[in-house]
Amino acid sequence: MEKISTAKKIRVFIKHNGRIIIGGTLVFLMIMMAFFAPLLTKYDPNGTDIYSRFEGPSQEHFLGTDGSGTDLWSQIVYGARASLLIAFIAQIFTMAIGATLGLVCGFFPKVDKVVMRILEAINSLPTILLIFVLGMVFGSSYFNLILTLVIAGLFGPTRYVRAQVLSLRQKEFVEREVAMGAGTLRIMWMHVLPQCSSYLLVTLGSGLSSKIMSLASMSFLGVGLPSGVPNWGTLISSGQSVLMMYPYLVFYPMLALAITIFGFSMLGDGLRDLFDPTTN
Amino acid sequence: MLKFTVKRVLSAIPVLLVILILVFSLMRMIPGNPMYSLQADSNMTEEELIMMQEKYGLNGSIFEQFFRYLKNIVKGDWGTSFFNGKPVFENIFSRMEPTILITVFATLISLLLGVPIGIYAATHHNSKLDYILSSTSMIFTIVPSFCFGVGLLYLFAFKLKWFPLSSYEYIEKGGFWNSIWHIFLPSLAIGLSGMAGYARHTRSQMLDVLNSDYIRTARAKGLSDRKVYYRHALRNVMSFLITMVSGTITVNLGGATVLEKVFNIQGVGLLSYSSLFGKDYPQEQAILIFFAVIFVFTNILLDIVYKLLDPRVQLD
Numbered sequence: 001m002e003k004i005s006t007a008k009k010i011r012v013f014i015k016h017n018g019r020i021i022i023g024g025t026l027v028f029l030m031i032m033m034a035f036f037a038p039l040l041t042k043y044d045p046n047g048t049d050i051y052s053r054f055e056g057p058s059q060e061h062f063l064g065t066d067g068s069g070t071d072l073w074s075q076i077v078y079g080a081r082a083s084l085l086i087a088f089i090a091q092i093f094t095m096a097i098g099a100t101l102g103l104v105c106g107f108f109p110k111v112d113k114v115v116m117r118i119l120e121a122i123n124s125l126p127t128i129l130l131i132f133v134l135g136m137v138f139g140s141s142y143f144n145l146i147l148t149l150v151i152a153g154l155f156g157p158t159r160y161v162r163a164q165v166l167s168l169r170q171k172e173f174v175e176r177e178v179a180m181g182a183g184t185l186r187i188m189w190m191h192v193l194p195q196c197s198s199y200l201l202v203t204l205g206s207g208l209s210s211k212i213m214s215l216a217s218m219s220f221l222g223v224g225l226p227s228g229v230p231n232w233g234t235l236i237s238s239g240q241s242v243l244m245m246y247p248y249l250v251f252y253p254m255l256a257l258a259i260t261i262f263g264f265s266m267l268g269d270g271l272r273d274l275f276d277p278t279t280n
Numbered sequence: 281m282l283k284f285t286v287k288r289v290l291s292a293i294p295v296l297l298v299i300l301i302l303v304f305s306l307m308r309m310i311p312g313n314p315m316y317s318l319q320a321d322s323n324m325t326e327e328e329l330i331m332m333q334e335k336y337g338l339n340g341s342i343f344e345q346f347f348r349y350l351k352n353i354v355k356g357d358w359g360t361s362f363f364n365g366k367p368v369f370e371n372i373f374s375r376m377e378p379t380i381l382i383t384v385f386a387t388l389i390s391l392l393l394g395v396p397i398g399i400y401a402a403t404h405h406n407s408k409l410d411y412i413l414s415s416t417s418m419i420f421t422i423v424p425s426f427c428f429g430v431g432l433l434y435l436f437a438f439k440l441k442w443f444p445l446s447s448y449e450y451i452e453k454g455g456f457w458n459s460i461w462h463i464f465l466p467s468l469a470i471g472l473s474g475m476a477g478y479a480r481h482t483r484s485q486m487l488d489v490l491n492s493d494y495i496r497t498a499r500a501k502g503l504s505d506r507k508v509y510y511r512h513a514l515r516n517v518m519s520f521l522i523t524m525v526s527g528t529i530t531v532n533l534g535g536a537t538v539l540e541k542v543f544n545i546q547g548v549g550l551l552s553y554s555s556l557f558g559k560d561y562p563q564e565q566a567i568l569i570f571f572a573v574i575f576v577f578t579n580i581l582l583d584i585v586y587k588l589l590d591p592r593v594q595l596d
Binding site for chain 2: 127213243
């Protein structure tokens with residue numbers, strides 16, 4: 001048998017998993033940026049300095065300063081923290097709660113009727129308006145923000161897992177298990193969840209990017225995050241009022257947002273190709 | 281067909297009822313009472329406050345309020361806005377023109393750009409242009425549509441001055457094309473964000489269909505590529521596209537509300553944000569229900585079209 005050199009192995013791996021590598025690197029860099037924010041900038045993201053308002057990029061201020069003299073780079077670096085942390089937690093809870101609800105709905109028709117009607121009602125409102133309303137209802141705190149994003153995102157995973165349950169329950173091997181006396185919990189755990197795990201994994205990437213987008217849109221509209229927490233949506237929103245004079249105030253936060261979402265979508269697509277061979 | 285339509289319409293009633301309950305309770309859950317802020321502003325006495333509460337249907341328990349609201353809706357009275365005292369739907373209808381135009385126009389842009397790209401990419405599968413098209417259309421999905429809005433606003437309205445900076449002008453005032461000119465940039469922002477989805481899904485659906493047996497048969501009969509693609513393959517992709525449009529409508533409607541803020545267009549979106557901040561319950565409830573009804577009825581309509589295209593479809 002011909003020996004495959006390590007270099008070739010790496011080349012093949014890169015060729016097949018290019019998207020995972022690119023996406024993973026970008027996501028990793030963003031996470032590192034959020035984690036080591038204090039090391040990357042010496043400025044306070046909320047500090048003001050009226051003597052250096054609207055300064056263009058310079059040695060002092062890498063990306064310039066905004067209207068209250070706050071360093072833009074420090075705001076972007078610290079902004080990654082809120083976006084990533086909230087998106088991660090919200091996405092994990094969305095999937096966990098969505099999967100649980102889906103399982104329960106699939107097995108208990110009475111619960112199903114009520115829960116699905118509520119979720120359909122939620123789904124029929126435009127997401128952005130819904131998260132805006134929920135943001136107003138719950139007020140500004142990290143916990144409530146996560147709750148808002150979770151509620152707004154529940155429909156997809158719940159519907160998917162529910163559909164899986166309904167179709168699997170018809171299958172002979174599940175019927176056999178039932179005949180042998182397996183309880184609902186055992187069937188949920190042993191047969192249904194494994195079938196859904198690849199779906200949940202491949203929607204992780206797109207789910208995370210949509211959470212980051214929703215978060216940015218929310219802060220752009222002025223709800224959600226407590227005031228004073230640096231984040232990209234707020235930066236874009238405040239930059240837009242001086243767009244004509246200082247476009248860079250909008251450009252750099254958008255770039256950060258774009259890089260992050262690009263990273264997550266690449267990673268998600270790569271994972272989908274890896275775990276779900278049926279997709280093209 | 282009639283039975284299908286009736287069944288489909290009837291199935292929407294429970295959802296609409298849940299929407300009503302949901303929207304009503306959500307609005308009441310927003311902290312603060314609109315009457316108290318009114319009182320603080322205008323030095324009302326306690327009696328006047330009670331009178332105002334009665335006038336706007338805010339007295340009694342939340343259940344009493346809800347059933348009163350429901351009863352009034354059945355009578356066709358959706359309430360009046362706390363702020364300008366006009367019936368809520370009069371406010372909505374007077375401002376919905378730009379919102380609807382943006383939504384429809386954006387959906388058209390995503391369809392008209394995305395579907396041909398998808399078809400081309402599928403029929404020239406794995407060619408260079410396939411990769412280029414697929415990856416360029418992906419660029420438009422990496423920022424939320426409002427970011428594009430801000431970018432387009434800067435480039436085409438501030439710098440190049442091709443499009444107006446002034447806010448929306450109604451069709452009545454300047455004609456249809458003038459209005460389109462005013463909403464072109466926000467629609468483009470939303471449309472481009474949606475385009476990639478259409479391109480991607482059309483491509484994968486088309487590829488699926490092209491690999492199926494009946495396409496091979498059609499080719500074996502000696503049909504030209506054109507006929508195979510447009511007469512046989514595309515028709516099967518159509519029914520899939522219809523489902524996709526129904527999902528896009530709410531996304532675009534939501535996008536339109538945000539883009540209205542970017543471009544300062546006085547549509548239903550801005551109205552809804554201001555009524556939310558001002559806790560104008562009847563107005564906000566009406567707007568949310570209006571959007572939900574648009575969604576529910578577009579879905580019914582699309583289901584019927586779907587059924588017409590593909591008679592195998594059954595309601596579950």
